[in-house]
Amino acid sequence: MNILISHTHAQSAKRWHEEMLMLLPNASVKVWPDVEQGWADYAIGWQPPKELFISQNKLKAFFSAAAGVDHLLKNPALPKGLPIIRLEDAGMGLQMAEYCLLEVGRQYHRRDDYLAQQHAQTWGFLKSEKRSEYVVGIFGAGVLAKEIVKGLTSFGYRSQTYSRSSTQALADFLSTSRVLILCAPLTPETQDYFNAERFAMLPKGAYVINVARGGLVVDDDLLAAMDSGHLSGATLDVFREEPLPKTHRFWLHPKIRMTPHVSAVTLIGPSTKQVAMKLDRYSKGEPITGLVDRKKGY
Numbered sequence: 276m277n278i279l280i281s282h283t284h285a286q287s288a289k290r291w292h293e294e295m296l297m298l299l300p301n302a303s304v305k306v307w308p309d310v311e312q313g314w315a316d317y318a319i320g321w322q323p324p325k326e327l328f329i330s331q332n333k334l335k336a337f338f339s340a341a342a343g344v345d346h347l348l349k350n351p352a353l354p355k356g357l358p359i360i361r362l363e364d365a366g367m368g369l370q371m372a373e374y375c376l377l378e379v380g381r382q383y384h385r386r387d388d389y390l391a392q393q394h395a396q397t398w399g400f401l402k403s404e405k406r407s408e409y410v411v412g413i414f415g416a417g418v419l420a421k422e423i424v425k426g427l428t429s430f431g432y433r434s435q436t437y438s439r440s441s442t443q444a445l446a447d448f449l450s451t452s453r454v455l456i457l458c459a460p461l462t463p464e465t466q467d468y469f470n471a472e473r474f475a476m477l478p479k480g481a482y483v484i485n486v487a488r489g490g491l492v493v494d495d496d497l498l499a500a501m502d503s504g505h506l507s508g509a510t511l512d513v514f515r516e517e518p519l520p521k522t523h524r525f526w527l528h529p530k531i532r533m534t535p536h537v538s539a540v541t542l543i544g545p546s547t548k549q550v551a552m553k554l555d556r557y558s559k560g561e562p563i564t565g566l567v568d569r570k571k572g573y
């Protein structure tokens with residue numbers, strides 16, 4: 276079996292190469308672009324260039340080195356019928372759960388109000404609501420959302436998820452979510468999903484956390500909802516354009532907290548183990564999970 280690695284970071288490509296050689300000792304493994312035309316049976320990668328799909332015209336499947344495949348599906352040379360298998364959790368769920376818990380906890384425990392008190396040199400107890408009445412809504416109910424729910428539950432928060440297959444009405448889900456966490460893929464359906472109309476459905480003072488993809492949110496509508504006082508703020512890990520352009524209003528907005536797409540990074544150890552296991556099974560015709568539905572876009 277011939278396996279090709281393609282990664283935007285040379286150091287990561289090197290790690291993937293070493294690990295795959297160790298995990299699949301009978302396979303030949305090369306790193307793009309040092310490969311002859313039509314050599315690879317399988318490719319593994321993150322943001323592969325279109326030239327890879329043009330040169331490697333005998334691929335049987337592509338294994339994404341990420342959970343989200345929106346970038347990959349936009350690749351103009353991606354062959355129509357090529358099976359794509361994505362990463363499932365592989366250590367990202369726990370990271371994302373911790374990230375969201377930190378942000379939810381900061382909101383619930385009124386840490387910004389305490390900071391304002393501190394700066395005003397005021398000593399005072401601020402009442403919190405009953406935790407069991409503080410509902411956190413997660414848009415998405417997949418592999419990563421499930422880990423967020425686990426984390427929230429273990430700290431006594433109430434949570435609810437919303438997905439394509441939900442029976443709960445969107446209006447009901449949004450109007451009861453004090454914190455809204457976005458954890459769904461970017462697809463033609465979710466592109467620009469969170470606009471003025473949907474932000475208006477959230478209760479006054481709601482807080483938004485986006486760990487999914489920037490394209491789910493209409494930036495100007497989010498800013499307007501915060502500036503009008505309807506939303507209390509937002510924590511954003513992902514952006515429509517990354518790195519976020521220096522001129523973007525998000526950078527210096529007082530109600531926004533930002534991180535540079537780090538809420539759940541790909542961990543090479545668990546990821547290579549998962550991909551090697553799936554590759555082995557797939558090559559033998561055995562069933563695997565994580566096969567992307569190209570029609571749905573995730």
Ligand SMILES: NC(=O)c1ccc[n+]([C@@H]2O[C@H](COP(=O)([O-])OP(=O)(O)OC[C@H]3O[C@@H](n4cnc5c(N)ncnc54)[C@H](OP(=O)(O)O)[C@@H]3O)[C@@H](O)[C@H]2O)c1
Pocket residue numbers: 342343344362363364367414415416417418419420437438439440441458459460461462464465486487488512513536537538539540573
């Ligand atoms: N910020 C980061 O560092 C980072 C890291 C990893 C992943 N991510 C993002 O997180 C996303 C989720 O990952 P995952 O592994 O949990 O994905 P997943 O297991 O495929 O779950 C996706 C969930 O989103 C729901 N969904 C899809 N389209 C929807 C729509 N139109 N309306 C409502 N719900 C919809 C799905 O609904 P059904 O259950 O009905 O199918 C499913 O519950 C990834 O796609 C990626 O973009 C971000």
